[in-house]
Amino acid sequence: MRTKHLILFLAVIAILALASCHSEKYNSEAASSSKVVNVDTIPSTDRKAGTTETSEQVNASEIDKCFVVTKVSDSLWSKMQTGSVVKRDDLRHIKVLHWDLDKKTHIGELICNRIIADTLVQIFKELYNAKYPIQRMVLPHLFGNDDEAQMQANNTSCYCPRTVKGTKVMSKHARGLAVDLNPLYNPYYKSRKDGSTEVQPSTATPYVNRSKEFSYKIDDNDLAYELFTSHGFRWGGDWKSCKDYQHFEWKGIQ
Ligand SMILES: [Zn+2]
Numbered sequence: 001m002r003t004k005h006l007i008l009f010l011a012v013i014a015i016l017a018l019a020s021c022h023s024e025k026y027n028s029e030a031a032s033s034s035k036v037v038n039v040d041t042i043p044s045t046d047r048k049a050g051t052t053e054t055s056e057q058v059n060a061s062e063i064d065k066c067f068v069v070t071k072v073s074d075s076l077w078s079k080m081q082t083g084s085v086v087k088r089d090d091l092r093h094i095k096v097l098h099w100d101l102d103k104k105t106h107i108g109e110l111i112c113n114r115i116i117a118d119t120l121v122q123i124f125k126e127l128y129n130a131k132y133p134i135q136r137m138v139l140p141h142l143f144g145n146d147d148e149a150q151m152q153a154n155n156t157s158c159y160c161p162r163t164v165k166g167t168k169v170m171s172k173h174a175r176g177l178a179v180d181l182n183p184l185y186n187p188y189y190k191s192r193k194d195g196s197t198e199v200q201p202s203t204a205t206p207y208v209n210r211s212k213e214f215s216y217k218i219d220d221n222d223l224a225y226e227l228f229t230s231h232g233f234r235w236g237g238d239w240k241s242c243k244d245y246q247h248f249e250w251k252g253i254q
Helices: 002-033 060-066 074-080 114-129 147-152 202-207 223-230
Strands: 051-053 068-071 091-099 105-113 178-180 188-191 197-200 233-235 247-250
Touching: 060 091, 068 114, 091 114, 105 114, 114 223, 147 197, 147 202, 197 202, 223 233, 223 247
Parallel strands: none
Antiparallel strands: 051 105, 068 091, 091 105, 178 247, 188 197, 233 247
């Protein structure tokens, strides 16, 4: 009988310990995102496409209406169809809320494949609830679909009609099946046998050393990593021949 009680007691202790670890992780995510950190790119409020609201302006009961998936409108399609390899019906327009290090709520939007639209909204809602910092999320045609330009502006995006970096192969971004998150601080990096290196965006060299601590850094302890990988995405930071720390791509379709 005593042994039974002892086993029960130990089981309860183990469950409580696991629960406290989990909540501590989420609290620390929220706490770290509320630190005031100097951001070295222009604030979202300076861009026409981004809108900023204070948390008071977003009524808690209205939150769900701020995370929406819609079809691509005529006016949007006319701006973005250059070079598209995906049918308009296969794409969706997502609007979400996101926090930044300025402690403000921003309205973000991206285009993605309809296959992952609901999943992405769910992920971005969880990131919002945890106050995970995302600096900017506006549509790539505002940068002329120039990936280097939007990465330098630290713009989070999904659909972008372009090739894989350094090749002529169409990227998973061209089908709206990959997300680049806070790309300036999570660059693409390749080290070649001849000693040369490639960093994209070109301004991201300070963020190639992943042993350093800095804002927006994605690693395998990060909440975004946890959410994307548990929802069927693979992370470019796990690749062997190069690293693409900003990149999460859908595993469902090759
Ligand atoms: Zn990418």
